Amino acid sequence: MGPLTVFCPNSRRPVASGIETDWATILRLGRATVRVVCPECGENHDLPISDGYVARMEIDPDAPVLSPSQRLERLFSLAQSALRRSLPSHRM
Numbered sequence: 001m002g003p004l005t006v007f008c009p010n011s012r013r014p015v016a017s018g019i020e021t022d023w024a025t026i027l028r029l030g031r032a033t034v035r036v037v038c039p040e041c042g043e044n045h046d047l048p049i050s051d052g053y054v055a056r057m058e059i060d061p062d063a064p065v066l067s068p069s070q071r072l073e074r075l076f077s078l079a080q081s082a083l084r085r086s087l088p089s090h091r092m
């Protein structure tokens, strides 16, 4: 679990959604959106949850700084493993 962060479509800056979630939930929610009152531009945004990311504690703060694309790859692999872990409990 971690705070879901989305991105302001106007400023492209990260905005905390106030929602605590995890990757498995995000992937399950699919096209759901979250409404945020944006501190960056002052507008309300309805943003797809799947466009946001969850700040993960297990990302080593001492790890070398990653480029945005490297970070996305890392987050995607975390999402995949989180989903894989969640699957057995949902099997009928």
Ligand SMILES: [Zn+2]
Pocket (backbone or CB within 6 Å): 008, 009, 010, 011, 038, 039, 040, 041, 042, 043, 045
């Ligand atoms: Zn905004």
